[in-house]
Amino acid sequence: MxxxxxxxxxxxxxxxxxxxxxxxxxxxxxxxxxxxxxxxxxxxxxxxxxxxFEDMGTNTITVNVMGRGTNRSLSVQDMEKLIEENSAYLEQYSPRINASVTVKYETTSVDTTANGVNENYDKMQNIAVPEGRFVQFIDCERRQKVCVIGTYLAQKLFGGMNPVGEHLKINGSAYTVVGVLEEKADSEESSADDIIYIPYTTATRLTGNASIGSYYITAADTDEIETAVAIIKSKLYSVFGDEDAYRVTSMSEMIDxxxxxxxxxxxxxxxxxxxxxxxxxxxxxxxxxxxxxxxxxxxxxxxxxxxxxxxxxxxxxxxxxxxxxxxxxxxxxxxxxxxxxxxxxxxxxxxxxxxxxxxxxxxxxxxxxxxxxxxxxxxxxxxxxxxxxxx
Amino acid sequence: MIRLEEVSKIYRMGENEVRAIDGITLEIREKEMAAIIGQSGSGKSTCMNIIGCLDVPTDGKYYLQGRDIGCLKDDELAEIRNKTLGFIFQQYNLIPKLNVLENVELPLVYQGVPEKQRIEIAMDALKRVGIEEKRNNVPSQLSGGQQQRVAIARALAGSPPVILADEPTGALDTKTGREVLDFLQKLNEEGNTVILITHDMGVAERAKRIIRISDGKIVSDSGHSVSVSGERKSGYEAERKGSYEF
Structure with missing residues (x-):
């Protein structure tokens, strides 16, 4: 059969x-x-x-500094020096300061997250600014009160109006909107569009904390991320002398x-x-x-x-x-x-x-x-x- | 063709030993039509099971076409049943889910005959018993007589040399029973060896040779109806062994 x-x-x-x-x-x-x-x-x-994670760039390395004793942070100058000395492996950096803030325009107010970054951040994270511009070097240098807002905030606060050139208040102080980000996630609340970027120097004022807790660094080559991480780690060790004082994570590691x-x-x-x-x-x-x-x-x-x-x-x-x-x-x-x-x-x-x-x-x-x-x-x-x- | 030598079958039921058949010696020649007759419990069914290779003897030797059946494995017995023996049962034993044609095809399926050829052979067998127009019906849609004809067609499909019929008329009325017996006689005349198992003398008389079994032993045998050379002997001139009293 x-x-x-x-x-x-x-x-x-x-x-x-x-x-x-x-x-x-x-x-x-x-x-x-x-x-x-x-x-x-x-x-x-x-x-x-x-x-x-991939949106943030697979060659991104995050550095978190918890600090040790009186030495609580790594200065921007030190970081800049580190990047320049190792330009074969490290490309760019940006400080990153997060703050929960209330943003107000006329009578509408919204709670959101402000990110203090420098002029490199948009290139590092592939952020497009179709209207206006991103945070620039001069803004950081002069501690300008400017901001770039996500589409969620643009819609919520300004309705159909073009927000570029308008003034809004972040935790009570006035900022000029210099750019609107490209829409990333349907402009919903607490999505990638619910965000506001300001110069990091301005952000330290906003948080009242002069030290910078975290940096984003891009590696020159995706294949050399591990070497890049090792370089950063050895620098940080020489500054703090304690492995627990900082944490270095690469995005690919996070994805894994x-x-x-x-x-x-x-x-x-x-x-x-x-x-x-x-x-x-x-x-x-x-x-x-x-x-x-x-x-x-x-x-x-x-x-x-x-x-x-x-x-x-x-x-x-x-x-x-x-x-x-x-x-x-x-x-x-x-x-x-x-x-x-x-x-x-x-x-x-x-x-x-x-x-x-x-x-x-x-x-x-x-x-x-x-x-x-x-x-x-x-x-x-x-x-x-x-x-x-x-x- | 079929030779039993001192064959016994003993069933053990706890402490007791039951001798279903006890030292039977019997030879059935090719082209013979023999009836094995006996009361229920006489051992005729066990005898038929052994001849049909459904069971193996406890003692003694059974040769079918010269092969010693006692030393064969299950699958070898299955092959002999498939190629050498055709069964006709009292209860027809058709598979209820399958239609008439599929039932008749079954022995051919197990012979490994390809589908197209299988249908051809099965249709021929159905035509021989005159029931080909019912080929797509399932057994439950047929009368008893029709079902028994399908069973005969199934037994013929594998073209086995030996047809074993176990009480083939037991579940049929007299008229259809007679038709079935006529057909078995016809098959015998065409060259098949036919063995009939029955308790009914009227049925047994259709056979040219009558073997009577009682308490597991042969009590009488009317003798071979076919000579060693295969030539038919007419009725009462058959070789007689023992008495002819029933």
Whole structure:
């Protein structure tokens, strides 16, 4: 008896008891669907986070200075010197000072984050300013009260008006808007468009803290990031004499970390979902055992007509595998659909992977074959006379 | 063709030993039509199971076409059942899910005959029993007589030299039973070896040779109806062994 014959027979016997077939498949459907949903959501999350980091530039290195004793920061002059001395590896730098501020224009006020940066920052982070200009060297030098605002703030505060040249108040002091950033994320609240850039020198006044806690540095070559990190670290060590006084992280390192983290979370979740696949497999085994008992007489007839052990075995294993793979296909379709629905409901991006689909399908086929083996073996070993006499 | 030598089958049920058949020696020649007759419990079914290679003897030797059946493995027995033997059962034993044609195809499926040829052979077999127009029906849509004809077609499909019929008329009315027996006689005349198992003397009389079994032993045998050379002997001139009293 060949494969095609067994497959036809399997489909026939599934069709003849649809409700039972569906209930048998349910375990596999739920298992496969939950694996697909989880993988899709985790993939989406990981992609989203990675792309955020990538927006910041993969050659970006972040330096955070916590300081030690009285020596609490690294001056801009020192940093500039470091960059110049190692121009083969380090390209540009910008201080970065974050402050939560309230921005007010006429009667509208909005809470947002102000970033104190220098004139290099827009190039380092690929920031485009279609209207007006970015923070410039002279602004930092003279501590000008100028700002560049994101599209969210531009819409919120100025409505349809062109904000360039207007004056707004940041924590009470007046600033001139010199530029509006390119829209990056639908101009929503707390997105990448809810941001304001000011000269870092002005920002130190705003925070009332003269020391600069963090720097962004770009490496000259993406492949030489590790060397660049090492250079920065050795400089900082010579200043502070303590590895705990600073932290140097490269963006690619961060991306790796995020990938690793989401990967291991996904693995745990998929593992849990995988348990339901095993339970589904046991369901199939159970039904196949019932089916073998019900069809004892049929097995006897087939044996009397010359079916060998392997013929009977193949018939039942293919039937189990057909059941579970049909469940697998339904589960995959259902899982992808549910993942998109969940993505919409939870406002998450969804990325079903072909790998996950392929693995889910082959796992469901394998489960059918593994859990079908025991009942099939039981059928194959039946004694023909006993099977023929069975009522 | 078929030779049993001191064949016994012993079933153990706890402490008890049941000798279903006890030292049967029997030879059935090619082209013979023999009936094995006995009351229920006489051992005729066990005898048929052993002849049909569905069971192996506990003691003694069974040779089918010169092969010693006792030392064969399960799969080898399956192959013999497939190629040498055709079964007709009292309960027809058709597979309810499969239609008539698919049922008849089954022995050919296990012989590994390709699909197109299989359908051809199965259709021929259905034509021989005159039921080809029902080929797409499932067994439950047929009458008992029709089902038994399908079972006969199935037994013929693999063109086995030996046809084993176990109470083939047991579930049929007299008229259809007679038709089935006529057909078996016709098959025998065409050259098949036919073995009939029955408890009904009326049925057994259709055979040229009658072997009576009681308590697992042969109590009488009307003798070979075919000479060693394969020539048919007419009715009462058959070789007689033992008495002809039933």
């Amino acid at each position: 060949n494969f095609k014959q067994s497959f036809k027979l399997a489909v026939k016997s599934l069709k003849s008891s649809k409700m039972r077939a569906f209930l048998t498949m349910l375990g596999i459907i739920i298992g496969v669907a939950s694996v697909i949903i989880l993988v899709s959501l985790m993939n989406g999350l990981s992609n989203e986070m990675t792309s955020r 970390m995020v990938d690793e983290m989401t990967g291991s979370i996904a693995l745990v979740l998929v593992g849990i979902a995988g348990i339901s696949l095993v339970v589904g497999g046991i369901g199939i085994m159970n039904i196949m055992l019932v089916s073998v008992t019900e069809r004892t007489r049929e097995i006897g007839i087939r044996k009397s007509l010359g079916a060998k052990r392997k013929d009977i075995m193949r018939q039942f294993i293919i039937e189990a595998a057909t059941t579970s793979s049909a469940g697998g296909v339904v589960g995959i379709i259902f899982g992808i659909a549910a993942a998109y629905v969940a993505g919409i409901l939870m406002d998450m991006s969804v990325a079903p992977s072909w790998n996950a689909v392929l693995i889910a399908f082959s796992v469901s086929v394998a489960i059918g074959m593994i859990f079908g083996y025991f009942p099939a073996n039981k059928a194959a070993k039946m004694n023909p006379i006993d099977a023929l006499r069975y009522d």
